[in-house]
Amino acid sequence: MNPVDVRKGSSPVILGLPHTGTHVPPEIWDRLNDEGRRLADTDWHIHRLYDGLLPEATTVRATFHRYVIDANRGPEDESLYPGQNTTGLISRTDFDGRPIWKEGAAPDAAETQGRLAAFHAPYHAALAAEIARVKALHGVAVLYDCHSIRGTIPFLFDGRLPDFNIGTDSGRACDPRIEAAAAEIAGAADGYTSTVNGRFKGGWTTRHYGRPDDGVHAIQMELAQATHLEREAEPFAYDIAKADRLRPHLKAILERIESIALTLNS
Template sequence: MQVFDVIRGDSPIVLGQPHGGTEVPGAIAGRLNPNGTQLADTDWHIAQLYEGLLPGATMVRSHVHRYVIDANRDPAGVSLYPGQNTTTLVPLTDFDGQPIWHAGQEPSADEVEARRLAYHAPYHDALAAELDRVRAKHGVAILFDCHSIRSNIPFLFEGELPIFNTGTNLGTTCAPAVEAAVDDIARASGRTAVLNGRFKGGWTTRHYGQPAQNIHAIQMEIAQRAYMQEAAPWAWGPSRAADLRPQLQKMLDHLTTLALSGAITSEGSA
């Protein structure tokens, strides 16, 4: 099974996609209960949504489903949102709080560690290498972490999620100009948008976002109603996606311009 792939480009932008994969090794798949086998919490069609938006962007995408191990969680198992409902490094429930494993088939601590080594670590080794390569070429790298989620999940948040949910961990993972470049376009799109709302950036954004080291990271969580059907069979929505993609393209183009201008190097943003 292919754990991840890398599409290498020469842009200063790296697109991370940790949750679009649907691969589940057979021995693990057999332990998922009927609810778990639906893989409902996938970032469905995320690669297709971003495909071709920024020629030259590097893409690092996991093929392993988040029920095997969540590549956007702290490998030490520390909660991203203390005191709030969330899922863990290897989830025991879905986003609705319902079990995904057959009773007695939940992974042990030793198994979680084995999965971390087999799936989580290689993905992040590849992502770190690409960010280092891009920074060496341009003097700066911007990680745009690509996510999507159902619009209504009472277990995780109240009400309906805005279309654009930009996360920078309260401005700590990127220069202000990077945050503004994305959030301003989201708000000007005429769609609902929030900055550092329920989703402030996962472990990937928080771990790699080191503006003083010229690596900036930002998470974009998109409500899936903007581009697809939010229930099985999770169908792609061509007309909705066609309306959404130009907004994402504007964000990536603006970030590219910022990076190439030198405005957000550690010297330029001091």
């Protein structure tokens, strides 16, 4: 299976989808324990949730699961949140701190390098190529990184997450108008809660590609999964009614970002 699926569009907006893939090669699957095989930390159905909201947006989607290797971590595996519990380039545990590998089966450094080459690098090569293509079309590109997570995970954070978690690396990854637009629309969404640069400030993708001075802007949207799943537990089923209520707000955010992007190089 190709590690990355790319759908080219003419919009200045690119949707990054690093965590919706569920493919695990058999030789890796055999080494996951029962907990790991649940694939519980998937960004469930996010590609479906965003499908068609901005028809001309480019999408770059990893098809492999984050337990194979995490496409939203840097190749040097530096911590995104020093001093806090988090998961790395190749997770040893799930989001609840439980081991996901059979005894002695966790990948070593050499295997990690192999997975970087086979999965991580092709995803980011495709993403970088689309950013360059879109920037050549418009003089600017906006990477909108799509994520979701369970709203309550004591191992990673206290309490319950807001529904919309906007991350811009504390404002460094994008023009302030992009951050403000996303925050305004999310904040006005009736029945939802939101925050900007709270527990999630943007992963490696947002921090690495977001270079506003060079015409590349990045913003991460981490959604609480209760906004679009029947429940934040197996079988992690998509809730059409919930999703249909959420999608107009996401569409409004994307359309506003696209509109702003088209003015940034004028």
